[in-house]
Amino acid sequence: MIPAKFDYVRADSVERAIQLLQESDGEGKLIAGGHSLLPLMKFRLTEPGLLIDISRISELKGVRKEGDRVIVGAMTTHREAANDPVIKEHIPVLAEAARQVGDIQIRNRGTVGGNIAHADPAADLPAAAIVLDAELTIQGEDGEETMSLDDFIIGPLITMMPENGVVTNVTFAIPPSHAKSTYLKYFHPASGYPVVGVAVVAGTDSDGKIDYVKVGITGAGDMVFRAEAVEQALMGQVPSESVIDSAAGLAAESADMGSDLFASEEYREQLCKIYTARALKTVLL
Structure with missing residues (x-):
């Protein structure tokens, strides 16, 4: 796992970084923490001719x-x-x-x-x-x-x-002041990457009804997505175990589930429902 040969330069300003990108004719890549880019380079999935370090700007x-x-x-x-x-x-x-x-x-x-x-x-x-x-x-x-x-x-x-x-x-x-939030995930034990990660921001009005709710899910599909069906099912409802469980059953409807050696589509779909329910109960009950 040795990357292809590349040059390295440190940019001291955003303007300089842009100039270096222009001069590289498409061969330049920005690097900051490097935890996403360097693994790709080691597997030679990307082979930039120039790394432009912007970490100290x-x-x-x-x-x-x-x-x-x-x-x-x-x-x-x-x-x-x-x-x-x-x-x-x-x-x-x-x-x-x-x-x-x-x-x-x-x-x-x-x-x-x-x-x-x-x-x-x-x-x-x-x-x-x-x-x-x-x-x-x-x-x-x-x-x-x-x-x-x-x-x-x-x-x-x-x-x-x-x-x-x-x-x-x-x-x-910034969410409304009465809203609470949490992020829960089931992660791969070797990498820490979420197999399914669920972020929730939600709150209730003076009558105890849900007037603000947003649910974001990562790890399950090709892209992060909002579980809009869950949000729509909860708006205006008084939160309870049964109401949340019913709405959380819709968590996977907004995206196609991914599949790999660690977790199948069906497994990820079930995790979406379980972790969405847990996250919602954390902030609403």
């Missing part, structure tokens, strides 16, 4: 709240996201998901921007991102653009990322 780091959104710099590590007070206060489901990414080495080096932009169907953070209406800010040769997560990810490891673009930050909508 200070403008890509940090967390702040602006209005009704939390802005997370793309180079913010999983460990930093898990412990950041702004994230823990306003979007705790992201902190909870970040705490469960891989192992301590991956959490110390892997980044929020890289995890989401890689579009790995078995990544943890996209489940939290999709229930928080995440948007990616991308700077390219023609300026800056903002793209929703739904528009950005179009397939497993396939995105709308411009060839010479850099994700500078990811912004997340």
